[in-house]
Amino acid sequence: MTGLFPRPRVLVAPGAVHVPGWLSVAEQRALVGACREWARGPVPIRHTRLPNGGVMSVRTVCVGWHWQPYRYTRTADDVNGAPVAPFPDWLAELGRRAVVEAYGEEAGPGGPTYAPDTALVNFYDGDARMGMHQDKDEKSRAPVVSLSIGDTCVFRFGNTEGRGRPYTDVELASGDLFVFGGPSRFAYHGVPKVVPGSGDPATGMAGGRLNLTLRETGLG
Numbered sequence: 064m065t066g067l068f069p070r071p072r073v074l075v076a077p078g079a080v081h082v083p084g085w086l087s088v089a090e091q092r093a094l095v096g097a098c099r100e101w102a103r104g105p106v107p108i109r110h111t112r113l114p115n116g117g118v119m120s121v122r123t124v125c126v127g128w129h130w131q132p133y134r135y136t137r138t139a140d141d142v143n144g145a146p147v148a149p150f151p152d153w154l155a156e157l158g159r160r161a162v163v164e165a166y167g168e169e170a171g172p173g174g175p176t177y178a179p180d181t182a183l184v185n186f187y188d189g190d191a192r193m194g195m196h197q198d199k200d201e202k203s204r205a206p207v208v209s210l211s212i213g214d215t216c217v218f219r220f221g222n223t224e225g226r227g228r229p230y231t232d233v234e235l236a237s238g239d240l241f242v243f244g245g246p247s248r249f250a251y252h253g254v255p256k257v258v259p260g261s262g263d264p265a266t267g268m269a270g271g272r273l274n275l276t277l278r279e280t281g282l283g
Contacts (some may be wrong), residue, residue, distance in 0.1 A: 068209040075220050075231050078206070078245030080165040085240035088265050093213045094275065095267035097136035098184050101126055101148050106139040108186065113183050120191040126150050127181035128280050135181065135280050150180050151261030158277040161208045177205060179277040187216065189259035195219065195226035195251045210275045211235040213268035215261040221251040237262050269273025 070083035086094070101124045102108035114134050127150030128135040129142075138146050149153040158179040185193070198207050198263035218241065230251075235241060243250060254274075262268050 068211045076247045078247040079243040082240040084238045085174055086238040087134045090265040105145040106142050106147055121185040122189050138141050158208045163173040179276050179279050181280050183195040183276050187257045193254040195253040198250050201278050203279035204248055205279035206242050209241040211239045211264040212237050212266055212273040214272040215258045216254050216272050219253050223249050226251050
């Protein structure tokens with residue numbers, strides 16, 4: 064639930080900006096509805112299997128391009144072979160608004176020219192986690208836009224050299240925006256904890272955390 068006092072925006076690292084409460088409840092509810100449609104298919108939401116045989120604890124569905132470790136394809140060859148759902152114009156516009164909110168009209172990487180063409184939608188139940196990793200399968204160096212809905216999580220934002228310290232733990236609540244680009248574009252990051260029951264049911268989430276990350280693949 065939202066606290067009694069406003070949370071300030073924070074520059075977590077150069078190029079990494081946390082904007083609390085950026086999405087309205089109505090916008091969150093609309094995104095939840097869209098994610099539910101994507102989760103039904105044409106490629107259904109699933110636990111991604113890693114090349115080493117491990118299975119991710121989050122469940123994922125993709126829009127625009129299908130991500131499988133560690134590449135993008137137009138068809139979900141590791142699931143059912145179906146073409147991935149198209150990336151909607153309204154979601155690209157939301158991504159542009161997010162980058163402008165984080166960096167301003169003129170400053171920072173991306174700005175109003177930001178053109179995301181894929182989204183990874185991850186659903187975390189109370190036990191799901193995400194290990195420290197880099198988002199580096201894209202050819203573009205444009206920023207990553209992260210939107211959080213539902214339960215609060217601890218988001219661990221690290222450095223570009225390795226998975227260990229130094230890192231900063233950031234509390235991401237429902238409606239929060241986090242953008243990372245520029246010198247922080249390839250920083251390691253992960254989610255070591257989700258706080259069950261901390262979300263607002265008015266968003267349409269009965270439990271768990273929904274995270275949308277918008278990216279430019281650079282694949283044309």
